[in-house]
Amino acid sequence: MSKFSLFVIEAGIPWNALDIGGYTAGDYAETGGHDAAYDALVQAGIRAEMVLRMLNQKSTMDQAANEDYLSQPVEYSGDRLVDAEKNGVMMSWEAPLMELHAQTICSKPGNSVLNIGFGMGIIDTALQALKPTKHVIVEAHPDVYKHMKDEGWDKKPGVHILFGRWQDKMDEIRALGPYDGIFFDTFGEFYKDLDNFHQAVFAPGDDAEKKTPLLSKPNGVYSFFNGLGGDHKLFHEVYCHIVKADLLKLGVDTQYSQVSGDAEIDEETWKGIKRPYWMLKAYNLPTCTWTRESS
Numbered sequence: 001m002s003k004f005s006l007f008v009i010e011a012g013i014p015w016n017a018l019d020i021g022g023y024t025a026g027d028y029a030e031t032g033g034h035d036a037a038y039d040a041l042v043q044a045g046i047r048a049e050m051v052l053r054m055l056n057q058k059s060t061m062d063q064a065a066n067e068d069y070l071s072q073p074v075e076y077s078g079d080r081l082v083d084a085e086k087n088g089v090m091m092s093w094e095a096p097l098m099e100l101h102a103q104t105i106c107s108k109p110g111n112s113v114l115n116i117g118f119g120m121g122i123i124d125t126a127l128q129a130l131k132p133t134k135h136v137i138v139e140a141h142p143d144v145y146k147h148m149k150d151e152g153w154d155k156k157p158g159v160h161i162l163f164g165r166w167q168d169k170m171d172e173i174r175a176l177g178p179y180d181g182i183f184f185d186t187f188g189e190f191y192k193d194l195d196n197f198h199q200a201v202f203a204p205g206d207d208a209e210k211k212t213p214l215l216s217k218p219n220g221v222y223s224f225f226n227g228l229g230g231d232h233k234l235f236h237e238v239y240c241h242i243v244k245a246d247l248l249k250l251g252v253d254t255q256y257s258q259v260s261g262d263a264e265i266d267e268e269t270w271k272g273i274k275r276p277y278w279m280l281k282a283y284n285l286p287t288c289t290w291t292r293e294s295s
Contacts, residue, residue, distance in 0.1 A: 041234060068084075069141070069187060069188035070140055070141055070165075070188065072084035072085075074089055074143045074144060076147060079091060079092035079093075080273070081120050081144075082272075082273070083187070085274055086274040087273070087275060087277075088270075088273045088275075088276075088277060089119060089187045090122070090187070091120075091269070091273075092122070093265055093269055094225075095122050096259075097259065097283055097285065098122040098123040099123075099126045100259060100285055101123055101126075101183055101223050101225070101285065102123050102129075102130060102183075104181075104221060104287050105180075105181025105182060105221045105222065105223050106127055106132055106180070106181045107181075109130060109131035110131070110133050111130075111132045112132060112133055112134040112135075112136075112177075112178070112180050112216075113132045113134070113135055113136070113180065113182070113183070114138070114176075114177070114179040114181070114182045114214070115135075115136070115138070115185075116138045116166050116182075116183065116184045116185065116186060116197070117138070117139065117140075117184065117185040117186040117187065118137050118139040118153075119144065121151070123183060124137055124153070128156060128157075128159075134158050134160065134176065134179075135156075135158045135160070136159075136160045136173065136176050136177075136179070137153070137160070137162070138162045138164070138166045138169055139161065139162075140163075140164055140165045140166070140186070141187075145161070145163045149161075160176055166197065167196070173214065174214065177214045178212065178213060178214055178215065178216040178220070179214060179215060179216060180216050180220055180221070181220065181221050181222070181223075182201065182214065182215055182220070182222045182223075183222075183224065183225075184222075184224040184225070185224060185225035191239070191242075194243070195243075195246055198247060198250060199250070201213070201214045201215060202214075202215065202247070202250035202251065202252055203250055215290070217290055217294075219289075220289070220290065221287060221288065221289055222252070222289075223285070223286050223288060224288075226256075226284050226285065226286050227277055228240065228243065230280060231276065231277070231278075231279045233280055236280060236284070240284050240286075244256075247288055248291070251290060251293065251294025252288050252289065252290060252291065252294070253289055254287070254288045255286070255288075256284035256285065256286055257284070257285045258283070258284055258285075259282070260283070265278065
């Protein structure tokens with residue numbers, strides 16, 4: 001381990017601290033070729049997040065949700081969907097990743113699939129090409145819902161649209177389940193919301209109806225847009241470990257497949273966008289399945 005990384009850890013400097021240039025200690029360790037130091041910082045980040053959660057304190061992953069998003073307009077503008085503050089809700093560069101996600105959760109025609117968050121409809125278009133028998137889409141933003149209807153999504157074969165927040169549509173989601181494949185990609189929500197969704201999908205409920213899992217056993221596949229910490233590699237790797245550990249507690253195994261995440265991304269990509277939400281070279285695509293014990 002480099003002396004610098006050891007100093008950061010032993011001095012109690014937050015593992016995710018940024019310097020004046022916006023760089024983390026992990027950035028310096030990696031660019032300097034100090035692999036052991038970088039790994040030590042990842043482990044320090046994992047420990048810090050786990051301790052915060054055990055103490056029931058606010059984790060750095062738990063940001064305040066964007067309460068204004070659903071009440072403000074969004075705009076479809078060329079290769080992007082943006083909110084009122086010019087944040088990128090979804091962009092066309094995500095298409096290759098979404099196609100891989102679709103293939104991950106819908107491996108054969110005739111499957112039943114659930115997608116939380118329509119956005120630009122990229123993954124739903126890819127899923128339709130794979131011919132699922134049942135295709136449930138949950139979308140909460142009124143402008144996006146109107147766009148879906150204008151585009152005729154409510155008339156596509158096997159499609160069921162549930163308009164509203166997924167938290168408020170769980171009874172309807174359950175009534176249409178179980179599902180062979182599930183995908184999650186919302187906007188204006190953060191890790192706490194993702195974790196709550198996992199609890200709703202995988203944790204057994206109290207009554208008989210909720211004890212039937214939404215993801216079919218034993219071969220159901222779940223995935224989510226893995227933009228956690230997408231602006232710094234150190235953050236991203238720590239959060240990948242955290243979500244994997246949290247899912248394992250629910251009886252779900254998570255495997256990441258690394259794919260190129262910046263093939264179509266350059267400075268022009270983010271022109272007009274308030275804050276780039278993905279700056280990494282590799283994307284860790286999650287494939288989540290029931291563990292042998294839970295199956």
